[in-house]
Amino acid sequence: MNAMTAARTPRPASAPRPGLRERKKLKTRLAIREATYRLIREQGYDATTVEQIAEAAEVSPSTVFRYFTTKEDIVLTDEFDPVLERELRQRPADEPIVESLRRVLRHAVAFGFADEPEEAILRTRLMIEVPAVRSRMLESMSVTGGILCRVIAERTGKDPGDLEVRTFAMGLIGALTETTAYWAEHGHKEDLAELVDRTLTVLTTGFSGASGPGSMPS
Amino acid sequence: MNAMTAARTPRPASAPRPGLRERKKLKTRLAIREATYRLIREQGYDATTVEQIAEAAEVSPSTVFRYFTTKEDIVLTDEFDPVLERELRQRPADEPIVESLRRVLRHAVAFGFADEPEEAILRTRLMIEVPAVRSRMLESMSVTGGILCRVIAERTGKDPGDLEVRTFAMGLIGALTETTAYWAEHGHKEDLAELVDRTLTVLTTGFSGASGPGSMPS
DNA sequence: CCTCTTTTGAGAGCTACTCTCATTTCATGA
DNA sequence: TCATGAAATGAGAGTAGCTCTCAAAAGAGG
Numbered sequence: 287m288n289a290m291t292a293a294r295t296p297r298p299a300s301a302p303r304p305g306l307r308e309r310k311k312l313k314t315r316l317a318i319r320e321a322t323y324r325l326i327r328e329q330g331y332d333a334t335t336v337e338q339i340a341e342a343a344e345v346s347p348s349t350v351f352r353y354f355t356t357k358e359d360i361v362l363t364d365e366f367d368p369v370l371e372r373e374l375r376q377r378p379a380d381e382p383i384v385e386s387l388r389r390v391l392r393h394a395v396a397f398g399f400a401d402e403p404e405e406a407i408l409r410t411r412l413m414i415e416v417p418a419v420r421s422r423m424l425e426s427m428s429v430t431g432g433i434l435c436r437v438i439a440e441r442t443g444k445d446p447g448d449l450e451v452r453t454f455a456m457g458l459i460g461a462l463t464e465t466t467a468y469w470a471e472h473g474h475k476e477d478l479a480e481l482v483d484r485t486l487t488v489l490t491t492g493f494s495g496a497s498g499p500g501s502m503p504s
Numbered sequence: 505m506n507a508m509t510a511a512r513t514p515r516p517a518s519a520p521r522p523g524l525r526e527r528k529k530l531k532t533r534l535a536i537r538e539a540t541y542r543l544i545r546e547q548g549y550d551a552t553t554v555e556q557i558a559e560a561a562e563v564s565p566s567t568v569f570r571y572f573t574t575k576e577d578i579v580l581t582d583e584f585d586p587v588l589e590r591e592l593r594q595r596p597a598d599e600p601i602v603e604s605l606r607r608v609l610r611h612a613v614a615f616g617f618a619d620e621p622e623e624a625i626l627r628t629r630l631m632i633e634v635p636a637v638r639s640r641m642l643e644s645m646s647v648t649g650g651i652l653c654r655v656i657a658e659r660t661g662k663d664p665g666d667l668e669v670r671t672f673a674m675g676l677i678g679a680l681t682e683t684t685a686y687w688a689e690h691g692h693k694e695d696l697a698e699l700v701d702r703t704l705t706v707l708t709t710g711f712s713g714a715s716g717p718g719s720m721p722s
Numbered sequence: 723c724c725t726c727t728t729t730t731g732a733g734a735g736c737t738a739c740t741c742t743c744a745t746t747t748c749a750t751g752a
Numbered sequence: 753t754c755a756t757g758a759a760a761t762g763a764g765a766g767t768a769g770c771t772c773t774c775a776a777a778a779g780a781g782g
Contacts, residue, residue, distance in 0.1 A: 305779080305780075306778095306779060306780090307728075307729080307778090307779055307780080310729090310778095310779085311729085314729095335767090335768065335769085336768080336769065336770085337768085345730080345731090346730070346731045346732070347731090347732095347769095347770095348730075348731060348732075348733090348771095348772095349729085349730060349731075351769085351770065351771080352729085352730080355770090356769080356770080357768095357769070357770090417643065420643065420646075421639035421640065421642065421643050422639065424639065424642035424643065424645075425635065425638065425639050425642065427642075428638075431682070449683065449686050449699060449702055449703065450702065450703075450706045452682050452685075452686055453679040453680075453682045453683055453686075453702075453703040453706055453707070454679070454706055455682075456678040456679055456681065456682035457675040457676070457678050457679035457682075457706075457707060458675070458678075459678055460674040460675050460676075460677055460678020460679065460681075461671040461672070461674055461675035461678065462671075463674065463678075464649070464670050464671045464673075464674035464675075465667065465671055467670075468667050468670055468671075481667060484667055484668065484671075485667065485668075485671045488668045488671055488672055488675075489671070489675060523748080523749075524747095524748065524749090525747085525748055525749075525759075525760080528747090528748090528760085529760085532760095553736090553737065553738085554737080554738065554739085555737085563761080563762090564761065564762045564763070565738095565739095565762090565763095566740095566741095566761070566762060566763075566764095567760085567761060567762075569738085569739065569740080570760080570761080573739090574738080574739080575737095575738065575739090723782100724781105724782090725780100725781090725782085726779105726780085726781085726782100727778100727779090727780080727781100728777105728778085728779075728780090729776105729777080729778070729779090730775105730776080730777070730778085731774105731775090731776080731777090732773105732774090732775090732776095733772105733773090733774095734771105734772090734773090735770105735771080735772085735773105736769105736770085736771080736772100737768100737769090737770090737771105738767105738768090738769085738770105739766105739767085739768090739769105740765105740766080740767075740768105741764100741765090741766085741767105742763105742764090742765090742766105743762100743763090743764095744761105744762090744763090745760105745761080745762080745763100746759105746760080746761070746762090747758100747759080747760070747761085748757105748758085748759075748760085749756100749757085749758075749759090750755100750756085750757085750758100751754105751755090751756090751757105752753100752754090752755085752756100
C-alpha cells in the first residue's frame with residue numbers, strides 16, 4: 287500500500303556495489319526529502335515552497351524537480367508497491383487473497399511503523415489535510431490496485447482486466463485507504479494493524495449484510 | 505456518483521422565480537462549461553488554457569475562477585450528490601443498501617446518459633487520460649463516500665463515523681469508480697447500468713469467495 | 723591525463739490560481 | 753422613476769509549481 291506505511295527504499299538483495307554516482311544520487315534524494323519533512327513540520331505544507339526546499343537541501347530547484355516530478359511526490363513517493371507484490375506472491379496460492387493481505391499488511395505496518403513512525407504519521411496527516419497530497423495519493427492507489435489485480439488474476443486464473451477482478455481490487459484499496467484516513471483522523475492512537483484487520487473482516491463477512499434489514503438494530 | 509453520469513444541475517422543485525441576477529449567473533456558468541467542452545474537444549485538455557476558455561465564453565479569466573475553483577472543476581463539477589442522497593433516502597428503509605444503490609444508480613445512469621451522452625463520455629475519457637482530472641475526480645469521491653456513510657448509518661443505526669461504515673462505503677465507491685473507468689477504457693460500448701449491476705453483485709456475493717481456494721478454476 | 727557521459731545549475735517562460743480595487747449591473751424602497 | 757445599497761464583473765499585479773534549454777561541473781573509463 288502506498289502511503290499507508292513507510293516510504294523507505296528497500297535495498298535490492300543484489301547490490302553489486304553502487305558507484306559514487308549512485309550513492310550521491312541517493313544522498314540527494316534523501317536530503318531533499320528530509321529537508322521537506324523538516325520544513326513542512328516547521329511551517330506547514332503550503333507555506334513551504336520548492337525554492338526553500340532546494341535551498342535547505344543545498345541543491346537547485348531544477349534538481350528538486352529532477353528527482354520528484356511534483357511537490358506532493360516528495361512526501362508521498364515510495365517504492366512499496368513492488369514489495370507488496372512480492373510478498374503477496376510468496377503467500378500460498380490457495381490462501382484467500384483477503385487473508386494474504388491481512389498477513390502481508392500486518393507485517394508491513396508493523397515493520398514500516400517501527401522504522402519511521404514520525405514520517406508515517408506526518409504523511410497520513412498531510413493526506414487528510416492537504417487536498418493536493420490527498421489527490422496524489424488517491425492517484426497512486428490505482429497503481430496499487432493494478433498490482434492487486436495481477437495477483438488476484440494469477441490466483442484465480444481470471445484475466446486481470448476482468449470487471450470483476452478490477453472492481454474487487456479497487457473495492458479493497460478504497461476500503462483500506464479509508465482505514466488509513468480513519469487512523470489519521472483519530473490522532474494515530476489506535477493500532478493500525480488492528481484497524482486493517484477489522485476492515486478486511488468487514489469486506490469478507492459483513493459486506494453483504496452490513497446494512498441489510500435488521501442486521502444491526504441501533 | 506460524481507463523474508459517473510451527468511453533470512446537470514437539477515432544478516430545485518421549489519423555484520419561486522429566479523431573478524435576473526440568478527438567471528445570468530446560470531447562463532455564464534453554462535457558457536463557460538460549454539466553451540470548455542468545445543475547446544477541449546478541439547485541441548485537448550492541456551492545450552486549452554483558462555484564458556482561451558474565458559475568451560470563448562466572453563467573460564474575464566477572473567470570472568472563470570469565480571465560478572469554478574479549478575480548471576478541472578469546469579469539467580467535473582456536478583450537483584449529483586444531493587440527488588443521490590435524496591433518492592437513496594426515498595428507498596424503503598429495510599432494503600439492503602446495495603440493492604438501493606442498484607436501483608438508484610440504474611435510474612441515474614439511464615437518465616443522465618440519455619440526456620447528455622457526449623459530455624458523459626468526454627468526462628469519463630478525460631478522467632482516465634488526464635491525471636489532474638482523475639485526481640480531482642477521485643477527490644470528489646470521498647465526498648460521495650461521506651454521503652453514503654450517512655445513509656448507511658441512518659439505516660443501520662450505527663454511527664456514520666464508524667470504521668466499519670466508512671470502509672464499507674469507500675469500498676463501494678472505489679469499486680463503482682473502477683466500473684466507470686472500465687467502461688471508459690472499453691470505448692463506452694457496453695451498457696454502464698449493466699456493468700454497475702455486475703459490480704454490485706461482486707460486492708455482495710463474490711467478495712469473500714472471489715479469490716478463495718478453488719472458487720474459480722481457470 | 724584525457725575523453726565521454728551523466729548530473730547539475732542558471733535562467734527564461736508558461737500557466738494555474740489568488741487578491742485587490744475600481745466599475746458596472748441588478749435589486750429595492752421611497 | 754430615481755436613489756441607495758448590494759452583488760457581480762473586469763483589469764491587473766503577483767505567487768508558485770512546473771517545463772525546457774544550454775552551458776558548466778563532476779564521475780567513469782581507457
